[in-house]
Amino acid sequence: xxxxxxxxxxxxxxxxxxxxxxxxxxxxxxxxxTLLAALGGxxxxxxxxxxxxxxxxxxxxxxxxGALMCAGFFGALISLERVVALQRGLAVPAMAGLGGxxxxxxxxxxxxxxxxxxxxxxxxxxxAAGLVGLYAWAGWRRAWSLPLAVQMMGALALLAxxxxxxxxxxxxxxxxxxxxxxxxxxxxxxxxxxxxxxxRWGRQLFLLLAASPLMVLGLAVAGLAVAGxxxWLACAGxxxxxxxxxxxxxxxxxxxxxxxxxxxxxxxxxxxxVAAMLGLAAALGQAQLxxxxxxxxxxxxxxxxxxxxxxxMLPVLAGLRPRPTRLGRVALALLGASVAVRIAGAIGAAPGxxxxxxxxxxxxxxxFAAVMAFAVRQGRAG
Amino acid sequence: MAAPAGRRNTPAMDSETLRExxxxxxxxxxxxxxxxxxxxxxxxxxDGSPLQVRVTLVPTSATCPMTDLLVEDARAALQAAxxxxxxxxVALDWQTEWTPDRLSPALRTRFxx
Numbered sequence: 301x302x303x304x305x306x307x308x309x310x311x312x313x314x315x316x317x318x319x320x321x322x323x324x325x326x327x328x329x330x331x332x333x334t335l336l337a338a339l340g341g342x343x344x345x346x347x348x349x350x351x352x353x354x355x356x357x358x359x360x361x362x363x364x365x366g367a368l369m370c371a372g373f374f375g376a377l378i379s380l381e382r383v384v385a386l387q388r389g390l391a392v393p394a395m396a397g398l399g400g401x402x403x404x405x406x407x408x409x410x411x412x413x414x415x416x417x418x419x420x421x422x423x424x425x426x427x428a429a430g431l432v433g434l435y436a437w438a439g440w441r442r443a444w445s446l447p448l449a450v451q452m453m454g455a456l457a458l459l460a461x462x463x464x465x466x467x468x469x470x471x472x473x474x475x476x477x478x479x480x481x482x483x484x485x486x487x488x489x490x491x492x493x494x495x496x497x498x499x500r501w502g503r504q505l506f507l508l509l510a511a512s513p514l515m516v517l518g519l520a521v522a523g524l525a526v527a528g529x530x531x532w533l534a535c536a537g538x539x540x541x542x543x544x545x546x547x548x549x550x551x552x553x554x555x556x557x558x559x560x561x562x563x564x565x566x567x568x569x570x571x572x573x574v575a576a577m578l579g580l581a582a583a584l585g586q587a588q589l590x591x592x593x594x595x596x597x598x599x600x601x602x603x604x605x606x607x608x609x610x611x612x613m614l615p616v617l618a619g620l621r622p623r624p625t626r627l628g629r630v631a632l633a634l635l636g637a638s639v640a641v642r643i644a645g646a647i648g649a650a651p652g653x654x655x656x657x658x659x660x661x662x663x664x665x666x667x668f669a670a671v672m673a674f675a676v677r678q679g680r681a682g
Numbered sequence: 683m684a685a686p687a688g689r690r691n692t693p694a695m696d697s698e699t700l701r702e703x704x705x706x707x708x709x710x711x712x713x714x715x716x717x718x719x720x721x722x723x724x725x726x727x728x729d730g731s732p733l734q735v736r737v738t739l740v741p742t743s744a745t746c747p748m749t750d751l752l753v754e755d756a757r758a759a760l761q762a763a764x765x766x767x768x769x770x771x772v773a774l775d776w777q778t779e780w781t782p783d784r785l786s787p788a789l790r791t792r793f794x795x
Contacts, residue, residue: 617747
């Protein structure tokens with residue numbers, strides 16, 4: 301016998317029966333269906349499509365765009381990633397996706413609205429509680445760590461957001477959902493920063509920034525106006541912190557998807573900082589910039605991260621291995637250009653530019669999906 | 683003494699040979715090999731027919747969905763390096779904490795340690 305390193309610990313997991321790929325793909329399809337259901341309302345908001353009496357562009361779909369995107373699509377997608385990691389809890393993302401489908405159905409056919417909305421709210425609350433439980437299980441059975449705790453706080457923010465939405469408080473719910481995404485991303489990036497030496501002040505500043513979203517949510521629920529500027533200050537702080545310490549930024553010239561992910565990270569941090577500046581300007585009296593600040597946060601920051609993460613997740617979620625290509629950066633550039641047009645539309649009070657930005661967002665999403673399909677095909681061709 | 687059937691012309695398999703094979707497995711997000719990142723905790727090789735290989739990896743995160751992908755890639759790299767019919771097992775050790783001390787000297791320098 302030849303051996304290197306320590307003998308294996310007795311608690312080694314020698315592999316466990318994986319969740320059926322078909323079920324994972326089924327839930328992924330649910331999440332994407334929720335994304336598509338949310339798009340109609342978003343495009344009406346930007347003036348790309350006219351509102352309708354019923355269907356995916358009806359008034360309710362416009363009002364529920366944020367809920368469908370955050371509680372539905374991102375709730376399902378992020379919890380599905382955790383389910384793959386932990387090999388348990390498939391009901392958690394399934395409930396988020398089903399809630400999204402129910403709400404999309406209710407938006408399209410108002411006759412079924414009341415019971416479907418109540419059911420969606422219940423499913424989303426259960427799903428978010430389930431995500432908190434998945435993180436707790438990971439800490440209990442595997443290992444607690446700061447990044448895990450930060451992501452668990454993100455799940456708590458999602459739970460709070462979903463409950464606030466069900467209680468008819470969409471403004472505060474939006475802060476909960478934004479906190480969910482910000483903390484999930486911050487936790488994931490904090491894992492990578494373990495690769496680099498952090499000064500004491502850097503470690504302490506991160507703790508303060510990571511604690512901010514839930515504190516801000518508490519301020520908002522209490523009705524304190526300081527919640528808005530505090531939120532954007534936290535965003536600005538996190539953008540600067542990651543720009544200073546995230547080792548992913550050192551991979552801009554890397555081959556494979558690592559280089560693509562690094563470019564997407566740069567884009568995301570730029571848009572997070574821009575969103576924070578716009579949000580702070582809105583808090584200082586430029587109120588017309590408030591909506592565009594949020595738009596830059598969701599589309600610029602969050603979707604840049606999605607573009608960077610998607611090629612890494614396709615193999616684990618769908619068993620597809622896209623071959624690295626620089627074409628993904630074209631879709632990212634289109635996304636960035638459309639976000640810039642959206643900002644110009646808000647500053648210049650030009651509805652035409654805002655509608656153009658909305659069309660650009662759709663083109664960027666469709667273009668990125670096409671690039672992924674092409675890359676998967678190239679990967680299959682060997 | 684003649685080599686066992688099916689093993690003729692096969693170089694002796696030892697942990698260093700397999701460690702070299704595992705250098706081809708990269709963390710998809712970082713682009714660095716799992717050996718350089720210090721994820722390979724233990725390589726056991728038991729000569730015999732079939733050859734038995736057991737590799738233990740130390741995950742960096744309790745909730746990273748890419749962990750199982752790394753296990754799959756490591757198994758494929760080991761299978762490519764070992765004679766056909768070898769028994770390959772890749773396991774995860776959740777009891778051992780990953781720390782930056784596990785990085786290779788080159789990566790430690792690169793990351794500023």
